[in-house]
Amino acid sequence: MSETEQGGHPARIQEKISPAPETQLPATLARTEPLPAVVEHQPEGRRSVWTRRLVILALIGGGTGFLYWQAHRAPAIPAWIVYGNGRLEADPIDIDTKFAGRIAELRADEGDKVVAGQVVAVMDTRDLQQSLERGEAQVDQARKLIDEAQANLVQSRSAALLAQQELKRTQNLLKTGFATHELYDQRRQALDGANAAQAAAEHRVSEAEKALIAALHDAELTRVNIADNTLVAPHDGRLEYRLANVGEVLPAGGKVFTMLDTSYVYMDVYMPTLNADKVKIGSDARILLDAYPDHPIPAKVTFLADQAQFTPKMVETQNDRDKLMFRVRVRIDPARSQAHADSVRSGLPGVAYVKTDPNAAWTPTLQGSAE
Numbered sequence: 001m002s003e004t005e006q007g008g009h010p011a012r013i014q015e016k017i018s019p020a021p022e023t024q025l026p027a028t029l030a031r032t033e034p035l036p037a038v039v040e041h042q043p044e045g046r047r048s049v050w051t052r053r054l055v056i057l058a059l060i061g062g063g064t065g066f067l068y069w070q071a072h073r074a075p076a077i078p079a080w081i082v083y084g085n086g087r088l089e090a091d092p093i094d095i096d097t098k099f100a101g102r103i104a105e106l107r108a109d110e111g112d113k114v115v116a117g118q119v120v121a122v123m124d125t126r127d128l129q130q131s132l133e134r135g136e137a138q139v140d141q142a143r144k145l146i147d148e149a150q151a152n153l154v155q156s157r158s159a160a161l162l163a164q165q166e167l168k169r170t171q172n173l174l175k176t177g178f179a180t181h182e183l184y185d186q187r188r189q190a191l192d193g194a195n196a197a198q199a200a201a202e203h204r205v206s207e208a209e210k211a212l213i214a215a216l217h218d219a220e221l222t223r224v225n226i227a228d229n230t231l232v233a234p235h236d237g238r239l240e241y242r243l244a245n246v247g248e249v250l251p252a253g254g255k256v257f258t259m260l261d262t263s264y265v266y267m268d269v270y271m272p273t274l275n276a277d278k279v280k281i282g283s284d285a286r287i288l289l290d291a292y293p294d295h296p297i298p299a300k301v302t303f304l305a306d307q308a309q310f311t312p313k314m315v316e317t318q319n320d321r322d323k324l325m326f327r328v329r330v331r332i333d334p335a336r337s338q339a340h341a342d343s344v345r346s347g348l349p350g351v352a353y354v355k356t357d358p359n360a361a362w363t364p365t366l367q368g369s370a371e
Contacts, residue, residue, distance in 0.1 A: 080357035081366075082278055084269030084328065088289060088348040090337075091264035093235065095120060095257040098228040102249045103256065110242045113341065114233040114259065121256050123229035128222055135219035142212035149208040153201035160194035167191045236338065237262045240346070262341040266302070266331040269352045276326035278356035279304055285330040286366045289350035296366050298336065301354060303329035330354065 077083065101123040108120040167187040173179030241258040244250060267287055271279070285299040308324040330352045337344060353366055361367070 077353075078360070078363065080360050081353050081355055081363070082271060082275035083351050083353045084271045084275075085349070085351055086267040086269040087346075088265065088267050088287065088344075088350060089346050090237070090260035090262055090344050091266075092240070092346075093237070093259050093261050094255050095231050095233065095259060096253050096255045097123060097231070097250050098252065099123075099225065100249070100251050100254075101125075101229060103244055103246050106242070106246055106256075108239055108257070110239055112239050113237075114239060115236050116233055118233045119230055120233055120239070121231040123231070125226045125229045128226045128229065132219060132222040132226065135215060135222050138215040139212065139219055142208060142215045146205065146208040146212055149201065149205040153198070153205050156194065156198035156201040160191065160198045163187070163191035163194040231256055233259060235259075235261045235263060236341070238341065238344070260344065260346060262344045263334040263338050264331070265337040265344055266329050267299070267350065267352045268327055268329050270325035271328055272325060273308065276304070276328060279328055279354050280356075284355045284358065286353045286355075286362065287330060287332065287350055288353065288366070289348050291348055291350075296353075296362075297332055299330040299332045299352070301328060302331045303327070328352075328354065 103121060104124040105122040106120070107122070108114060108118070114120060167184075167190070170179050170184045170187040174181065174184050237259045239257050239259045243255045243258065250256070279301055281301055281304055283301040285301055287297040287299050289295075289297070305327040308326055355362065
């Protein structure tokens with residue numbers, strides 16, 4: 001084998017594969033071996049510093065999260081306290097018309113706080129005013145008829161008295177022979193006629209008096225209807241909705257306002273059988289609203305359903321909804337709800353806690369400023 005076949009001398013091989021002089025590249029570009037990769041070596045001490053920092057940050061974050069959980073976690077509930085989720089409600093009252101008519105004036109609006117007896121709207125009562133004037137005229141006419149009937153009664157009584165005296169004189173004359181039986185009979189008939197006329201006059205007076213009473217009742221009824229067309233607030237509370245405007249014609253029972261009775265504020269909650277069986281009417285309760293988690297509100301159990309029902313869809317429970325629940329109503333003391341009427345709003349979510357052991361004390365989170 002020749003030197004060429006065995007690889008030859010390196011000089012000869014280089015000579016064969018070297019490019020022509022006119023195509024040779026510059027010496028810097030003709031280097032064929034690859035450049036070494038630049039690897040930055042991080043000192044061992046620096047990596048350990050970053051590791052320690054990450055561990056410290058993780059510990060700080062975990063500690064902060066634990067403290068936050070501790071501060072905001074749900075308080076432990078003793079076995080003698082049962083609870084349920086619900087929404088605060090105030091008893092709604094519709095202020096509506098008694099008769100069909102047109103709204104003449106509105107004296108309040110949504111959100112206004114009203115007191116019992118305050119006028120909130122006035123209906124058009126011009127037709128009733130005309131009826132009242134007619135009724136008052138009938139009252140005057142009935143009084144005049146009474147005066148006339150009483151005058152006729154006086155006249156009838158005078159005529160009856162005269163007839164009675166003439167009959168008595170004729171009877172005395174008849175005994176002495178100075179009067180005939182015919183005259184005596186005439187005097188007797190005259191007395192009977194006078195008595196009948198007196199009875200008729202008395203009857204007319206009675207009828208006139210009854211007519212006056214009827215006219216007075218009609219006029220008073222018209223006044224009552226006029227008063228009923230003045231819509232007033234039946235209780236202290238706050239107007240929640242205005243459902244009609246000035247000039248609208250409403251039928252009988254047409255709603256003008258819906259108000260909230262701030263003296264009847266409650267929360268309906270639904271409890272499973274095991275919890276509802278422990279609750280009694282009058283049991284002490286606390287309402288804790290989501291908007292005021294640090295202010296438990298004293299309440300009492302005022303209603304307990306005697307039959308289970310399916311849980312309504314609007315009731316939020318912590319676990320899966322039970323199929324059958326008992327409705328329990330806890331009501332806030334009227335004096336307290338009236339004192340905080342400005343804060344009463346329907347629909348505020350919260351939790352109602354009921355104490356099943358009357359001798360046990362509330363937990364600090366539920367006692368708070370409520371006592």
